[in-house]
Amino acid sequence: MAVVSMTVNGKPVSHEVEDRTLLVYFLRETLGLTGTHIGCDTSQCGACVVHVNGRAVKSCTLFAGQAAGADVLTIEGLAKDGQLHPVQEAFRENHGLQCGFCTPGMIMTAVDMIRREPDLTREKIRSELEGNICRCTGYHNIVSAIEDAAGRMARGAA
Amino acid sequence: MIPYGFSYRRAQSLNEAVALLQKSPEAKLLAGGQTLVTTMKARLANPAELIDIGQIRELSFIRGDNSAITIGAATTHASVAESATVKSAIPALAILAHQIGDPAVRHMGTLGGSVANNDPAADYPAAVLALGATITTTARSIAADDFFTGMFATALAEDEIISEIRFPVPEKAGYAKFPNPASRYAMTGVFVARTKDGVRVAVTGAGPCVFRVAEMEAALAANFAPAAVENIRIDPTDLNSDIHGSAEYRANLVTVMAKRAVVQALGSS
Numbered sequence: 001m002a003v004v005s006m007t008v009n010g011k012p013v014s015h016e017v018e019d020r021t022l023l024v025y026f027l028r029e030t031l032g033l034t035g036t037h038i039g040c041d042t043s044q045c046g047a048c049v050v051h052v053n054g055r056a057v058k059s060c061t062l063f064a065g066q067a068a069g070a071d072v073l074t075i076e077g078l079a080k081d082g083q084l085h086p087v088q089e090a091f092r093e094n095h096g097l098q099c100g101f102c103t104p105g106m107i108m109t110a111v112d113m114i115r116r117e118p119d120l121t122r123e124k125i126r127s128e129l130e131g132n133i134c135r136c137t138g139y140h141n142i143v144s145a146i147e148d149a150a151g152r153m154a155r156g157a158a
Numbered sequence: 159m160i161p162y163g164f165s166y167r168r169a170q171s172l173n174e175a176v177a178l179l180q181k182s183p184e185a186k187l188l189a190g191g192q193t194l195v196t197t198m199k200a201r202l203a204n205p206a207e208l209i210d211i212g213q214i215r216e217l218s219f220i221r222g223d224n225s226a227i228t229i230g231a232a233t234t235h236a237s238v239a240e241s242a243t244v245k246s247a248i249p250a251l252a253i254l255a256h257q258i259g260d261p262a263v264r265h266m267g268t269l270g271g272s273v274a275n276n277d278p279a280a281d282y283p284a285a286v287l288a289l290g291a292t293i294t295t296t297a298r299s300i301a302a303d304d305f306f307t308g309m310f311a312t313a314l315a316e317d318e319i320i321s322e323i324r325f326p327v328p329e330k331a332g333y334a335k336f337p338n339p340a341s342r343y344a345m346t347g348v349f350v351a352r353t354k355d356g357v358r359v360a361v362t363g364a365g366p367c368v369f370r371v372a373e374m375e376a377a378l379a380a381n382f383a384p385a386a387v388e389n390i391r392i393d394p395t396d397l398n399s400d401i402h403g404s405a406e407y408r409a410n411l412v413t414v415m416a417k418r419a420v421v422q423a424l425g426s427s
Contacts, residue, residue: 022195056265057265057266
């Protein structure tokens with residue numbers, strides 16, 4: 001057991017957990033932030049993607065202790081002041097989801113991708129989604145949503 | 159899934175990591191964890207103690223000059239893939255790093271972790287061997303030719319930690335990989351490098367451990383062109399065979415990927 005402290009969605013948190021606690025369980029079970037999903041046991045599906053110090057990572061593939069001291073952003077921290085993040089808005093408008101299970105990971109991956117890649121093509125978006133699986137196979141509209149969001153954010157920043 | 163219990167320690171410096179490892183010889187080193195954590199979740203690994211070296215600042219850097227690029231062991235695949243230094247001096251190395259796993263994995267996984275684990279299907283061992291890199295550890299420097307000793311086996315001693323890897327800058331280099339469509343591990347990956355001393359060809363994914371192909375190296379030294387390797391057949395006897403592909407299939411992939419790697423090497427300066 002150890003006390004693990006970090007910042008989650010802008011708020012400092014500190015809890016005593018077992019050393020084997022994966023970050024995703026720390027978020028879901030210790031903090032009750034169940035927006036981050038667990039879809040596989042093999043680090044492949046990406047439903048658990050969150051940002052640690054600004055980079056998209058699979059929260060099922062690091063221990064909470066590894067994120068001690070870090071700044072963590074989950075899907076719950078994306079909307080600001082009741083306003084959806086542009087990527088969330090684009091997913092809603094483009095129907096970028098079917099059952100919705102993969103959506104939190106898709107959106108967190110998309111936010112990271114748009115930050116890193118200023119010139120996203122549909123082909124590039126598909127290759128950047130390598131680590132996120134949608135078992136409804138709803139990729140077409142997910143790609144459209146990310147393309148739309150990237151355009152909105154570029155215009156918003158200009 | 160949840161791993162067996164263990165105790166976690168984060169080392170702040172390489173010296174501290176060595177001291178912790180000497181105190182707990184049974185401990186496992188954790189770098190990016192993109193293989194180890196998954197293996198522990200599947201309960202295929204059960205270390206009593208983890209020493210986290212993934213966040214030691216002195217192990218995360220990329221330095222370059224005209225003759226070589228030196229990369230700290232805890233440098234992530236994403237950092238290597240995005241590095242202007244790597245892209246300009248050894249573009250094939252940046253291309254290789256960009257093809258590992260997926261973006262989230264590349265944000266965590268490290269050069270040193272990949273090389274120390276020596277997964278038969280990992281990408282980096284091919285670059286380390288083909289470029290004739292030197293692996294520096296807390297105890298010594300090891301030439302790539304002496305480092306990879308077998309499946310998941312290396313020359314590293316139990317209490318030895320990789321600190322950095324030095325990649326000499328080649329005249330030309332290319333890396334071509336046929337990824338497993340699900341895992342993105344190399345079914346077969348071939349790294350080709352030409353230096354003033356000759357040509358080195360290293361193959362990952364096809365056999366139990368990364369290996370060089372002397373016949374291709376000689377052919378490319380005489381004529382650095384795709385045609386030089388296209389008729390060279392690899393003996394499948396000792397190659398991997400599994401549900402993803404037979405040994406004969408992988409043997410053919412070695413020739414095809416070698417050709418593509420040469421094409422890529424010729425396309426870059």
